[in-house]
Amino acid sequence: MMIVDVGCSSGPNAVALISTATDAIHGNCLQINQPPPEVCVLLNGLPDNDFNMVVKNLVTLRQSKKTIVVTGVAPGSFYERLFTSDSLHLVCSSNSLHWLSKAPEDLTRNHIPVYDIDEHARRERLPMVHEAYAQQFRKDFSLYLELRAKELVSGGRMVISLGVIDKAKFDSFYVPLYGSSSEELREIIEAEGSFSIREMRVHDPRTYMTTTLSTPTRFVNNLRALFEPIIVQHFGKVMDEFAMAAELYWSLDGSLQEERARTSRTLC
Ligand SMILES: C[S@@+](CC[C@H](N)C(=O)[O-])C[C@H]1O[C@@H](n2cnc3c(N)ncnc32)[C@H](O)[C@@H]1O
Known part of the structure; x- marks a missing residue:
């Protein structure tokens, strides 16, 4: 099974999602009396991510789980193709997809600030700024879905979690x-x-x-x-x-x- 976490970050948390996913697969196989599959896990992050730390954590993870055979990193933006066609069984992402590919061009091109010190101007522009961000998200997220759909095998699964400040x-x-x-x-x-x-x-x-x-x-x-x-x-x-x-x-x-x-x- 190929499992990937896109937008993994670095530090101990980077492997937490993958670890939970492999445990769940293992537990499920035990329940249905099936041998657990061999697993390949790949972590994706932007090229500037601290992959030194991620790699060390991946080694520790592989040593602690019997089913994980291959581990690796896939640097790059999740708004590009990252994996080969029909190769992934499970794609996870936590707290990452709210990161857009770029700030909305409608705002940057027209020099419209997101936050204006003048409260009146800020309030007046808020719907326009919100709409520009919503449109960028719609565009980016649609692209993300299109790309991952090519990489997932038929019947593959995707788990997405997005976080916001309370x-x-x-x-x-x-x-x-x-x-x-x-x-x-x-x-x-x-x-x-x-x-x-x-x-x-x-x-x-x-x-x-x-x-x-x-x-x-x-x-x-x-x-x-x-x-x-x-x-x-x-x-x-x-x-x-x-x-x-x-x-x-x-x-x-x-x-x-x-x-x-x-x-x-x-x-x-
Ligand atoms: C808030 S962290 C979440 C980390 C981890 N998934 C978690 O739940 O703890 C968001 C991560 O997404 C990464 N990220 C943002 N945009 C990205 C992109 N276009 N492609 C890949 N990773 C991206 C950031 O570098 C950061 O490491």
């Missing part, structure tokens, strides 16, 4: 952070009265930000260093996904410059 958790997420202006600082210090201000200097954080936070990756790494504990505490293990989404978002033309200009005070 709305209640999203609505109750507050970052305890405030970037005050120099006027506000002055006002509070004077109102409190214990100190007098001898000198107040405002440096321009954008000078250091042009070098330190010059790329989406650096910017996201910086956010990660600042906010990872608070995000993980509130949402659970979503940090890798958050970092990928944020990097993708800030790779859009002009979005990083806008964000840096907007949050410069807060970040310093």
Whole structure:
């Protein structure tokens, strides 16, 4: 039997789905008094995935299961052909297919930001942005189905699970952070009265930000260093996904410059 997990990620979780699938097949065969089939498992991820770790975990998995004979990786996008025709019996994917092949072109081409600081503009555009994403998903997911249909044997099965952030958790997420202006600082210090201000200097954080936070990756790494504990505490293990989404978002033309200009005070 050929079993694949598409969008496997790295780390111990990468083999969890495959392991569950092989156990289920084994258990089922025992129930119906059939010898379990020899199994080949393949894990797919984008070429930048850490396959070193995945391969080590695959070796451990093979050693722990009698039925797994062949293990391997299939790097590439699941929006392309990855496997030979009529070769797969079970295709699994968990928490991966919400990743689109690209951001909707209607938005990027027309420089329509997904998130606008102006709440009114943001609310007004929301249906259009939502529709653009929905259309891209429809296109990508249809392609995914078409490709996998070619690779699955007749009667093969596909198990898909998609995850989203809990709305209640999203609505109750507050970052305890405030970037005050120099006027506000002055006002509070004077109102409190214990100190007098001898000198107040405002440096321009954008000078250091042009070098330190010059790329989406650096910017996201910086956010990660600042906010990872608070995000993980509130949402659970979503940090890798958050970092990928944020990097993708800030790779859009002009979005990083806008964000840096907007949050410069807060970040310093
Ligand atoms: C949130 S992780 C899920 C990992 C794992 N399946 C799980 O449930 O823990 C999503 C994974 O999908 C991968 N991914 C995103 N787009 C992909 C694509 N077009 N082709 C292959 N993998 C992709 C990402 O690199 C990431 O490793």
